[in-house]
Amino acid sequence: MSGRGLFAFRLRNSPSAPLSILNYPLSIAPRNPPTCWRYTGRITTNREDLMTTRTMDEWLDAYGESHQNPTNKKVHFVCVPVIFFSIVGFLWAIPAPFFAGFWAFLTLVGVTLYYARLSRPIALGMLVFSLACLFVLSLIAASGASVFWVSLVLFVVAWIGQFWGHKVEGKKPSFFEDIQYLMIGPAWIMGFLYRKWGIRY
Numbered sequence: 001m002s003g004r005g006l007f008a009f010r011l012r013n014s015p016s017a018p019l020s021i022l023n024y025p026l027s028i029a030p031r032n033p034p035t036c037w038r039y040t041g042r043i044t045t046n047r048e049d050l051m052t053t054r055t056m057d058e059w060l061d062a063y064g065e066s067h068q069n070p071t072n073k074k075v076h077f078v079c080v081p082v083i084f085f086s087i088v089g090f091l092w093a094i095p096a097p098f099f100a101g102f103w104a105f106l107t108l109v110g111v112t113l114y115y116a117r118l119s120r121p122i123a124l125g126m127l128v129f130s131l132a133c134l135f136v137l138s139l140i141a142a143s144g145a146s147v148f149w150v151s152l153v154l155f156v157v158a159w160i161g162q163f164w165g166h167k168v169e170g171k172k173p174s175f176f177e178d179i180q181y182l183m184i185g186p187a188w189i190m191g192f193l194y195r196k197w198g199i200r201y
Helices: 047-052 056-064 070-093 102-118 120-142 147-169 181-197
Strands: 004-011 020-025 037-044
Touching: 056 181, 070 102, 070 120, 070 147, 070 181, 102 120, 102 181, 120 147, 120 181
Parallel strands: none
Antiparallel strands: 004 020, 004 037
């Protein structure tokens, strides 16, 4: 066997630690890893495949690596939910059949299923937040204000805050590495709240 592959491992005593990946020549990739490692079971040349097999803890730990600065954390605790809300608002603003907000509702069903694949408790928390977003958007629409323009202003301001926070942190946003981190951001905040409230996920 030739070429190079990705060898995945974790410390044996740290089952919840982030997945570590080493780039080995396949010809010398270890078949019997040292006893301090817990072999994850395979060698693959597909990095994306390894990314999709992460657990929720691994995703949140990896996301947290670029969100250590206290100021950047505070910015994200505000801006990430606002961005989520504004994206739901954009979907609400699309002319829809059946009922107002149909496309937003349909998309949030898919989003909830995505989170459920990683953590059902996190998915439940995100479902509650998603329903709250729909409720607030219905109030905005009922008031006669433009859901689209309200969402656009919030979206732009929140992203300015996000990039400023990362400038303070000195690290680029996680989604530059993997677009899925755009989905992990809200779950990261939900995970923080769960840990604070003593809720297991």
